[in-house]
Amino acid sequence: MVAWALSRLLLLATALVVAASHGWRLADVLGNWDVKHFATIATQGYAPDPQEMAFFPGLPVLMRAGAVLGLAPVWSGVLLALVGSALAAWALARLAGTGAAVAWLFAPTAIFTAVGYTEALFCAAAFWAWERARADRWAQAAVLAALASTLRVSGLFLVGALALLALSWPPVRDRALGVRVRAALVRGAWLLLPVAVIGGYAVYLWTLTGSWTAWYSAQEAGWQRTFTLPWDAVRATLDAVRPGGYADQHGWGMMFRFELVSFVVGLLTTGWMLRRRRWGEAGWVGVQVLAFSLSPWLMSVNRAVLLWFPTWSILGEVAAHPAATRSGRLTRRLLVGGYALGSVVTMVWWAWKFGTGQWAS
Template sequence: MQTELLVTESRVERLTRHMLAPAGIYLAVRLVGLVVLSVLAATHDRTLLDVLTSWDGDWYLGIAERGYAPTGDGLVDAAGNSTPNTTLAFFPGYPMLVALGGWLTSASLPFVGLAISLGAGVVAAYGIARLAGDRRVGLICVALFASTPMAVTLSMFYSEALFSACAAWVLVGVMERRWWLAAACCVGAGLVRPSAGVLIAIVVLAVLLHGRTSRGLFAAIICPLGLGGFLLFVADRTGSLFGWFELQLAGWGTGFDGGQATGEFVGNVLTSDASVMETTNVLVILGALALCVVTVVRRMPWPLVVYGIGLFVMTAGSSGVTYSKMRLLVPAFTLLLPVAVGLARRRTSTVLAVLAATAVLSGWFGGYALTAWRYAI
């Protein structure tokens, strides 16, 4: 009897470790980043909470507190202006969730927002691990995702973690033909980021190719409601069908130009004495482009390829604040899968050394971007 109990306990322990591995790895990497960030913040006489809620965090916090009312707190767009509609440039999914969490718990909204980002990052980690199809590859990909150059935003009062979670489980739903899961998460993603347009296209195409059932077709109809609903809300508030795009262009100079602005930026950086932030941005853009090609060459499942390339095209193909390119590419986790596959073939000691190095470097760069770099990320 005692032997049977020991065997059962051993199995339970192994199962527990197996189930907790994605969360444990993600949280461990992010903890390294936060420790490094706290040290750098202290050297600049700032608190950790202050840097984690800076830049777009101020806008999201304002929306969580007041909705889409005029800010009245000195916040301005990149052009230095603030209008009654400026806040409409920010999608409602994340701040609405923060407001709900604050109402349910009576906790301080900054802490609620950071907790939501933490939880969403864990949810994203499980989705990424599941998409990999191989346990070792999946766990390595989770670690790489948590240590991309601007992975610090996954721990901030930002929407990157929430969008990544929605996107990962949209793709899980598509890959496993679980149309309701894909549609529900797609609606959520559409309330968080405009790049949900890529996910909508993937869901609709997947339904047409593999799921022409009543459930699949209904899911294809449902999936655009989040993104479409918010864009129509902004159109009603601004009096223009393209109101959200006009706000982005007027306030942040952001519009799709086919990559002209990004190409000019890359050319300028490569031929000048550029800063660390600018140089790293260019390296990430070029690296992401190379990984787009690799995902095609390696014949990864088409939804994962389309998602990665789609996010890259939307990011590199748009003008605006060039320094935000790295942040906008954080949710493009499918581009990391070829790297994870390559690392998975190495010895465990090599994998651990590489992942530890990337975690520390990511922590330092995130800290640099939030404390030493004086422009928005």
């Protein structure tokens, strides 16, 4: 709870400094980029701009509910993010320990868990869904996964990862394949609920547009997300970070560099989980890494790292790993302290970029 409060206060302080130094309203600082899209949907629906269909309706519905209480969408988003980030950190602490939760709260891209984006609420629902599934409470896990699926398309990946978890369930993992499949089917049947939610959104968009691919078309029209082979996406991103290149001239080069780092983090996390035979966690991260590599360039991977609870679990394990010697303990403290300092500094820098309206991934 202390880490949650400190991290949120630090992000708020950064926003206040941005507002004061530029003479802006705090609501304007906290309402940049996708917050505007969610606010538009909350107040006007999907009709004004077909590109808005790229955003799932869960958060705009909650923002509209906030309007009943007299809250502007920006402030509803902030309050929802505060609650969501607290719940997500709680779930992560239960899944992987306090260290993992603290690392997540002070993540470089933590600004997206403090404003009207879906990351905080999605992580809260998804992390708790995983925790409940691990506790063999699959009905509860399915309801939580369904809630997550109202927020972003990542809910589809969550369903797939939970299905892998059901198939590799520890009590039946070493039994015959038939026993494992039957156990997975019993547990996995609950996952039809979040699948129905995602299907319901597709049907809703079809009623508006007459197209079953309205969500993908919105992604293509607004963000040029067209199918690209992974190696071509990586090559295009590497070209984007060239000094003096197009992206670098617009101040985007650093973000593309971070996208590459985040992509590598996803690959390493997937490999780590595969090596430990944690198939569900490997699938959760691996399928997202693959999905991001099928666009013309790597984009939004930085924010997706927030969703990867296996990554934060690894950080928590490494930080808590006991050292056998005095020099080893000193080295571990230096590495953990150096990472913590770097993460906090980067978090503030990222919040400044977001608050000033610069491209922040």
